[in-house]
Amino acid sequence: MRTTTHLLAATAGVAALALSACGVSNTAGGGSGGEEYPSGNVEMYVGASAGGSSDLISRAVSKGLADELGASFPVINQEGANGALAANKVAKAKADGQTIAIQNASLFAITPLAVSEDEVTNLDDFDVVQGVSRDDYVMVTGPKSGFKTLDDIKAAKKKVTYGTTGVGTGAQLSCGLTYASAGVDAEAVPFDGGAPALTAVLGNQVDTACIQVGEAIENIESGKLTPLSVFGPERVEYLPDVPTAKEQGLDVEVAQYRFMTVPKGTPDEVKDAIAEAMQATFKTEEYQAFNEQNSLTPMEISGDEVVAQLEEDKKRFADMVEQYGLDLGAS
């Protein structure tokens, strides 16, 4: 019987190992260029825990890449420091395309405004290969708050509280800039992610909240939350009746978007292979349905365009934060 016990423990361990590395390496794809890419499994780091939108997007792309390139692209979650830990892994990896990551714009454009200089992740450590999608923010309010439009809030007599998904996030910046530029006396209440912020605004614990569209949409559609504004350059396909902040006379444009990165100095053939495989993935019905289900707007632009956008956003955000004296760090 003793062996049975050991066996059980061993089975559990082996099952776990097998589950986390169930890759079959197979280098049938590719063909062009001197060296074959990929050679074996490609590690895809995610700077967030399993289950969030960053994770799900990486998994959807990982599946597409595996189908296109004929290798396994295991997703490795390394949560922490708004994604800086996962970014570090890629930055320090060998520049051969075997370690890649889909990263968030907020880590490069917004987080630097909230943390000290030596914790900032530098875009120069990466080559950006391909844009992925945009994940818009929406400002919502509960039915008991009495607010129906952004104008109601501008006319508010008391201090307005707003929930955000954390310090150094786009949610904090979009809500913060809206209140600052509208001249409303408001207080930020940072939560640990989207779900608790959603809970708080549904339960009327905070007056308003800025969260990602995908997290709020079910409660908006069922009438439990009132959407006040979105913050993208144009309206969001999934919430066609909700005006942008710009339409409502506020110069606020904030969106989260994601893009594929590889270590700086990765050969062009490898980057092209990844970009092509991603573009092929974007064309599949399965992937398009995934975007729709998660309320994501495709932003399938080239790597250079992503870099240009990031640089522009970074400067614009820094200027606005300074102009309105918004302090993202201290609450």
Add this chain to the structure above:
Amino acid sequence: MDVNAFLDGFGLVTEPQNLLYCLIGVLIGMLIGVLPGLGPAATIAILLPITYSIDPVSAIIMLAGIYYGAQYGGTITSVLLRLPGEASSVVTVFDGFALAKQGKAGTALGIAAIGSFVGATVSILGLTLVAPLIAGWALSFGDPEYAALALLGVLLVATIGNGNKLKAMIAAALGLLLATVGRDSFSGAERFTFGSLQLTEGIDFVVVAMGLFGVGEILYNLEERHGKPHVPAAVANIWPSRKDLKQSSGAIGRGSLIGFVLGVLPGGGAVMSSLAAYATEKRISKKPERFGRGAIEGVAAPETANNAAATSSFIPLLTLGIPANASMAMLFGALLILGISPGPQLVDERPDLFWGVINSMYIGNLILLVLSIPLVGIFVRILRVRPAILAPITALITILGVYTINNSTFDIFVMIVFGLIGYLMKKVGFEPGPMVLAFVLGSIVEDGFRRSMLIFDGDPTGFFTRPISGTILAAFVLVALWPAVKAIRARRRAATAAAAPTDRDHVDTPTR
């Protein structure tokens, strides 16, 4: 409640295909539950691609099975190896491991399985009947309430150990201090991270618990057993006796209710429920000194409560679209991938899925009970294994478990440091339990309090004027003052008794 949809749900679950997926789910869950660290959330993530190709209802039944199956598996390591795989099993360790040492591991595991089954079933019944009602209550539970509840929890932590109260308090204070490590979630400032990016997210509970309990115990045993011949621990009675069952029935009943109610609260609900259930049993027991030395109620109450809580945490997901914990977030993601948006409309839009999942839990839990009772007999034999073999296995489990949380070797070293701390604590008579629990509750207290102060605009009276937080704080004061009140009453009685020796109280006084 739509009775037809409910019955259709049952029909759906009893289809052979769905029964099979339910069985696979709970089996995988039970196995990964044994391995601390590799939690249900990570497992669901890994198995996600498989679910693309099967029917959505079957997929969710399987994934849900993994989640509640893991709750059963976690008990086994807590009782046998002193490895609590999650925060809500920490309390089980106190009496569970004590029972195992007395050769009553089978009793402990058996009662835990029965309690888990009862707790889960009561909770599913609640989920079936009053889900929308209780979901509304969860929403009115804001940050002030969390802060108050977790504060009460910290107070309970200091009283549940059986050792020196002062030492328990010192350990709890250390735990609170540890909880502050990491990037401040309000200002972005780094606290006690010493410039290490790895510490910005704070220290994971599993790392602390595996170190203090698991590695600490291994080190301590190495020293204690050194040179002594190995005597296999007696595995006396494998089955809980009728007396054990009778003794735990009250604890199981109360644990079910506490677990169901507190489990609905996102974040910390399960920990609080196991803690509250244990503390309740200890308070109402006629012999509280038995707790911590192998009281069967001390296993029954928290295990019942944490299973009930695991089940009721489905309520916010299925009725509000809010994932209450990491595993629920993963299920949320899985549902989205399958083309289903969990939220207030789910019960009307997809009654098949809503009732299919809920009803599969009745069956899944029955499967778990049937599976786990015979397995108890096998599991307890682990205690007969010589320490020279068992210790490396335990060490392997802890290292593997800690690594899988965040794929980080850094965490393994942090765990080893905690192992040394745990060993030293045990040497000088400190219990790791209060430290670990205070560590978990610390960030809830801090975040809740600071967020409340932002919401109240700096006015702390709000804590007392809100009905729920006010009530909790009143309970806090009562619990805190109770020993003092008791002492004063005892002294007064002693005084009266001394003044009038013929008084009836006379008989009582010496024991007070």
